[in-house]
Amino acid sequence: MSKYIFKRILSLIPIVIIVSVLIFAMVRITPSDPxxxxxxxxxxxPETRASIEAQFDLDKSYPEQYICxxxxxxxxDFGTSFHYKQPVLxxxxxxxxxxxxxxxxxxxLALLIALPLGIVCAVNMNRMADRVLSLLTLIxxxxxxxxxxxxxxxxxxxKLGWFPVYGAGHNFVExxxxxxxxxxxxxxxxxxxxxxxxxxxxxxxxxxxYAQTAIAKGVPLRKVVMGHCFKNALIPVITVTSIQFGGxxxxxxxxxxxxxxxxxxALLIDAIKQADYPVTQSITLMxxxxxxxxxxxxxxxxxxxxxxxxxxx
Amino acid sequence: xxAMLEIRDLKVDLxxxxxxxxALQGVNLxxxxxxxxxxxxxxxxxxxxxxxxxxxxxxxxRSRFSGSIRFEGTELLDxxxxxxxKLRGDRISMIFQDPMVSLxxxxxxxxxxxxxxxxxxxxxxxxxxxxxxxxxELVGIPPADKRMKQYPxxxxxxxQQRVMxxxxxxxxxxxxxxxxxxxxxxxxxxxxxxxxLKTLRKELNMSILLITHNFGIVAEVCDRVSVMYAGRxxxxxxxxxxFRNAKHPYSRALIASIPRAGGESEYLxxxxxxxxxxxxxxNGCAYAPRCPYACDVCRSSxxxxxxxxxxxxxxxxxxxxxxxxxx
Ligand code: SF4
Numbered sequence: 001m002s003k004y005i006f007k008r009i010l011s012l013i014p015i016v017i018i019v020s021v022l023i024f025a026m027v028r029i030t031p032s033d034p035x036x037x038x039x040x041x042x043x044x045x046p047e048t049r050a051s052i053e054a055q056f057d058l059d060k061s062y063p064e065q066y067i068c069x070x071x072x073x074x075x076x077d078f079g080t081s082f083h084y085k086q087p088v089l090x091x092x093x094x095x096x097x098x099x100x101x102x103x104x105x106x107x108x109l110a111l112l113i114a115l116p117l118g119i120v121c122a123v124n125m126n127r128m129a130d131r132v133l134s135l136l137t138l139i140x141x142x143x144x145x146x147x148x149x150x151x152x153x154x155x156x157x158x159k160l161g162w163f164p165v166y167g168a169g170h171n172f173v174e175x176x177x178x179x180x181x182x183x184x185x186x187x188x189x190x191x192x193x194x195x196x197x198x199x200x201x202x203x204x205x206x207x208x209x210y211a212q213t214a215i216a217k218g219v220p221l222r223k224v225v226m227g228h229c230f231k232n233a234l235i236p237v238i239t240v241t242s243i244q245f246g247g248x249x250x251x252x253x254x255x256x257x258x259x260x261x262x263x264x265x266a267l268l269i270d271a272i273k274q275a276d277y278p279v280t281q282s283i284t285l286m287x288x289x290x291x292x293x294x295x296x297x298x299x300x301x302x303x304x305x306x307x308x309x310x311x312x313x
Numbered sequence: 314x315x316a317m318l319e320i321r322d323l324k325v326d327l328x329x330x331x332x333x334x335x336a337l338q339g340v341n342l343x344x345x346x347x348x349x350x351x352x353x354x355x356x357x358x359x360x361x362x363x364x365x366x367x368x369x370x371x372x373x374x375r376s377r378f379s380g381s382i383r384f385e386g387t388e389l390l391d392x393x394x395x396x397x398x399k400l401r402g403d404r405i406s407m408i409f410q411d412p413m414v415s416l417x418x419x420x421x422x423x424x425x426x427x428x429x430x431x432x433x434x435x436x437x438x439x440x441x442x443x444x445x446x447x448x449x450e451l452v453g454i455p456p457a458d459k460r461m462k463q464y465p466x467x468x469x470x471x472x473q474q475r476v477m478x479x480x481x482x483x484x485x486x487x488x489x490x491x492x493x494x495x496x497x498x499x500x501x502x503x504x505x506x507x508x509x510l511k512t513l514r515k516e517l518n519m520s521i522l523l524i525t526h527n528f529g530i531v532a533e534v535c536d537r538v539s540v541m542y543a544g545r546x547x548x549x550x551x552x553x554x555x556f557r558n559a560k561h562p563y564s565r566a567l568i569a570s571i572p573r574a575g576g577e578s579e580y581l582x583x584x585x586x587x588x589x590x591x592x593x594x595x596n597g598c599a600y601a602p603r604c605p606y607a608c609d610v611c612r613s614s615x616x617x618x619x620x621x622x623x624x625x626x627x628x629x630x631x632x633x634x635x636x637x638x639x640x
Contacts, residue, residue, distance in 0.1 A: 208414065209409060209411065209414040209415045210414060210415055210416055210417045212370060212409070212415070213409065213415045213416065213417070213477070214417070215370060215401070216368055216370060216402060216406070216407045217401065217402035217406075217429040217432065217480065218398050218399065218400070218401035218402030218403055218429065219398075219402075219428065219429075220398055228417050228420070231419050232417070232418070232419055306418075306419060307418075307419065307464040307466070308418065308464070308466050311464070311467070
């Protein structure tokens with residue numbers, strides 16, 4: 001198993017290198033002029049322009065800029081924001097942990113709701129319980145997240161005062177409380193898809209011949225469902241959850257805005273608008289690393305669940 | 314002969330998306346302790362369904378039952394789920410056609426055998442593991458301690474079926490239902506599995522109901538055979554009797570289509586046509602459209618099952634009354 005993980009990590013290195021080149025290239029290809037943005041569109045002399053470009057290394061050739069970027073990353077320096085005139089790392093480090101924790105809490109909540117929901121629906125396929133719950137999840141998925149966020153905030157934060165109205169906490173434990181409502185708002189959106197995938201896969205597994213064998217062995221239905229079928233239905237569920245997890249890191253922007261959390265998604269979007277090369281490219285690269293890590297974890301989970309994957313590797 | 318299992322006039326209707334299928338239209342079957350009868354017939358003729366009805370594996374909300382299935386005097390059709398769960402795997406077991414998909418792919422062999430023993434005997438994990446090892450030896454898959462930790466995909470089809478048998482027999486059932494247990498396997502492996510079943514029958518003193526479409530297998534292992542067609546048993550006889558003196562034209566056709574190893578020609582007589590799809594109750598002999606001897610009598614009412622000789626019954630008035638002369 002550890003050999004398998006090690007091999008997977010090694011295989012990620014070339015991917016990161018290639019992606020970093022692509023990110024660098026894409027950031028430069030966009031038709032924007034960082035100097036003009038920095039000067040807020042004011043007319044400047046060529047001399048001023050040259051000095052600004054020199055200050056931010058924009059006068060160097062692209063390959064030089066790229067190598068400079070990468071070399072500095074290894075020194076722990078992700079560059080300095082054109083816009084904020086602050087190191088990218090300090091900008092990100094105050095935001096990324098919050099966003100990651102928010103997304104993690106949302107995913108966990110979503111799983112806690114969606115898995116039992118999907119299983120109950122599958123076991124009661126096409127009966128009343130299934131129909132009602134399926135309809136409810138459909139309503140969840142069609143409700144816009146930011147609206148749900150506002151409603152939750154009005155109800156539980158403003159009216160009842162159970163949660164802070166806005167802003168994140170200062171550490172992980174505080175955030176469990178502070179990020180709860182936004183996490184719920186995000187989770188409701190995930191629930192529908194995860195529940196539906198769980199339902200359809202559980203139905204498939206419940207009808208599989210091995211489930212029939214289990215029943216013929218005298219295994220009570222509850223144990224057939226949880227002991228045999230659930231594990232077999234899990235892999236597609238993990239896949240879908242991980243994809244949604246990745247998408248939410250940037251996709252949480254709306255909710256983060258409602259709750260004034262200042263997440264990493266908003267930072268990235270602003271940076272793109274302002275042609276803030278160092279912020280854009282570094283955050284994007286970090287996102288890629290986060291995605292690849294999620295993928296790695298997912299692969300390890302697959303192997304842990306399925307001996308055919310584990311023993312083949 | 315006191316019957317251990319007795320099925321009387323079993324009717325099963327299945328609600329499918331294309332309408333109601335009258336899948337079993339009055340099955341009569343009896344089985345005594347220690348017997349090894351065959352239940353033969355083409356696919357879709359109702360043998361597998363009969364087996365599933367005994368095991369109560371049919372979805373209750375999508376099927377209708379009438380008639381009776383008695384096991385050691387207890388009616389199974391309306392027995393409580395709890396009772397059935399105690400019966401399944403402990404007193405009546407079943408093995409299936411395709412072992413490849415009938416084993417849980419994510420569970421070790423040892424756990425899958427141990428599970429059934431634990432459920433029915435409420436023993437510790439260690440004891441269940443011991444039993445699993447014993448069973449692996451018994452069905453001929455040594456070395457047990459290595460096999461226990463393997464997963465189904467690491468075994469060949471033949472070994473997988475042995476594992477299925479080990480599971481089914483772990484609690485020493487009184488009755489084992491084997492639904493086409495060798496159909497998915499190579500010919501050489503087939504013979505080994507059949508031998509294993511014969512041995513286990515003696516060693517565990519159990520009855521085996523063997524479902525097959527292959528009369529060659531009937532000849533090889535069964536004491537008796539009941540032939541099914543279109544949801545009914547159309548002939549029952551001792552194996553020797555049926556090969557000598559089959560009455561029903563469908564039984565005869567099945568016997569004629571036994572694949573013979575080293576036969577003179579590759580040609581296998583097949584029966585033209587296909588079994589009817591049972592979207593309605595057939596009034597008359599269901600075999601009539603394919604039967605060379607069919608006449609008006611056959612189409613007017615469902616043929617009654619009558620005795621041919623002591624242990625031989627058949628449901629074909631034409632052939633039994635010798636109306637067709639000496640065919
Ligand atoms: S009853 Fe008539 S149709 Fe049916 S098998 Fe006998 S001869 Fe053929």
